[in-house]
Amino acid sequence: MKVVIKxxxxxxxxxxxxxxxxxxxAGALVDEEVDIRVVERKKRYAIGEVNRIIKKSKDRIQPKCRMQHICGGCPLMIARYPRQLEYKKDVLKQSLIKYAQVNPRKIQNVLPSADIFGYRNQFKMPCAMEENRLGSGLFMPNSNYFIDIRRCFVHEDELEKMRARIMDILNADGYLGYDHHQKSGIRNLVVRGFDNRYQCTIITGEDELLPQTIDKLMRLPGMYSLWQSIHTIKKTPEIFGPKMIFLAGEKLLPLHLDGLDLEISPRSFFQLNTKQAIQLYRTIASMISGNHEFIVEAYSGIGAISLYLKDKAKEIIGIESIKDAVVNANRNAKKNGCAHVSFVCDDAANKLVYLSKKRTIDVLVVDPPRSGLDDAMLECILRSKIKEIVYVSCNxxxxxxNLAVLQSCYHVEKVVPIDMFPHTPHxxxxTLLRRKERRK
Known part of the structure; x- marks a missing residue:
């Protein structure tokens, strides 16, 4: 069956x-004519697989990774990078027009990534046995089939070298993949690194890591912080378990970022593309003009955005529901001499209701998870008198x-997309929103 990709x-x-x-x-680009086999047909859509490409796009290239078609993590690696940016803008435009009728002229071109390979500063990879060897890799989409990935081209080069060395040590010391019945073995490996310093967390069952393993790992060049996480819950999307054990080195990983000195704990979120994180923070700061009395950031994590905005207001409060991240954020505020920036552990909507009743909030910065702002948060914003909103979104x-709801009280001023993840669809x-003036 022939289909033209639109x-x-x-x-x-x-x-x-x-x-x-x-x-x-999957695996077909705009303007290509492909011969497909329909593998699933629903009432409102169908899914097809490519048999052969009849007419290739001029933007199609050979992917750098030989696992690209199996992994599923980098579906756009088959296209030239400038075209990837056009695809991403088009998908964003489709969503904002479909749901919120946003004027497409307010959507700027996607700011490109400085690096298109070797940009990720962290990986969270499942571990399993492959040919009698403990491997780190991935499970094929919608399956339990494990693939040992020996080289990932979007990870930073030194991060990949660290992964290989860690896996060599775990194999030399006889560790096995996780067994749900025994609640034993290595389940996941998480490593994050900045400036050739690395924080490693090994997610296991109810195991104790051998002292000799800990010693070997800490002898690796650049190993700075070593943790273990006990995770025996069978079906959960969470990578980390509820129990964290500090093993060796330093508890927190330092990061110097565009004038800020930050420290990050293993479970705390930080942007995966360090160079683009700077571009993201600069973009947020550029949308907040003048000096304000009071700025609030919801979903503030380790506090990087609030601290980056330190010169934009006399007082800044960040709200975060994860206790570890709040402790982390307040340490970072103290480390950077920002007495006027503080962080509280609370539900974002609950705390925002309280703050908006007590104070006039000049600017609200929100950086929610992929699920976006929930109904309670949206209702709170609409009832408040918050003048401006800077909405950071990954979905x-x-x-x-969310913009469809907020536009009853706010104008969408401009939308700036930033490419944090080359070769992926993300x-x-x-987005800058400004409150509408009430008619007298």
Whole structure:
């Protein structure tokens, strides 16, 4: 069956039409004519697999990674990078027009990544046995089939070298993959690094790591912080278990970022592309003009955005529900001499209701998870008198749905997409909203 690909889907797949029914085709690019096999047909859409490409896009290239078609993590690696940026802008535009009727002229071009390979500063990879060897890799999409990934091209080069050395030590000391029945073995490996200093967390069952293993790991060049996490819950999306054990080195990993000195704990979130994180923070700061009395950041994590905005207000409060991150953030505020910046552990909507009743909030910065702002948060914002909102989003669909609600009280001023993850369909978006003036 022949299909012409008309646009790109939110997961990086091509979308064509058969008798007006949309067909999602992984590995196909816009303007390509492909011969496909329909593998699943629903009432409102179908899924197809490419048999052969009849007419290739001029933007198609050979992917750098030989696992690209199996892994599924970098579906856009088959396209030239400038074209990837156009795809991402188009997907963002589709979502914002579909859900919120945002004027497309307010959506700027995607700011490109400084590096398109070797940009990720962290990985969280499952571990399993492969040919009698403990490997780190991934499970194929929608399956339990494990693939040992020996080289990932979007990870920083030194981070990949550290992964290989850690796996060599674990194998030399006889560690096995996780067994749910025995609640024993290595489940995941998480490593994050800045400036050739690395924080490693080994997620296990109810095991104790051998002293000799800990000693060997700490002797690795650049190993700075070593942790273990006990995780025996069978079905959960969480990587880390509820129990964290500090093993050796320093508890926190330092990061110098565009004039800020930060420290990060293993479970704390930080942007995966360090260079683009700077571009993201600069973009947020550029949207906040003048000096304000009071800024609030919701979902503040380790406090990087609030601290980056330290010169924008006389007082800044960050709200975060994860206790570890709040402790981390307040340490970072003290480390950077920011007595006027503080962080509280609370539900974002609950605390924002309290603050908006007590104070006039000049600017609210929100950086929610992929699920976006919940109903309680949206209702709180609409009832408040917050003048401006800077909305940082990693999900175009939830951003569009949230903007549709917020536009009853706010104008969308501008939308700036930033490419944090080359070769993936994801794009970070910063949107400035300004409260509408009430008619007298």
């Amino acid at each position: 646009k790109t889907g939110i997961n990086g797949e091509g979308i064509g039409y058969i008798d007006r029914l949309p067909v999602f085709v 175009a669909a939830t951003l569009g749905k 794009v970070e978006t910063v």
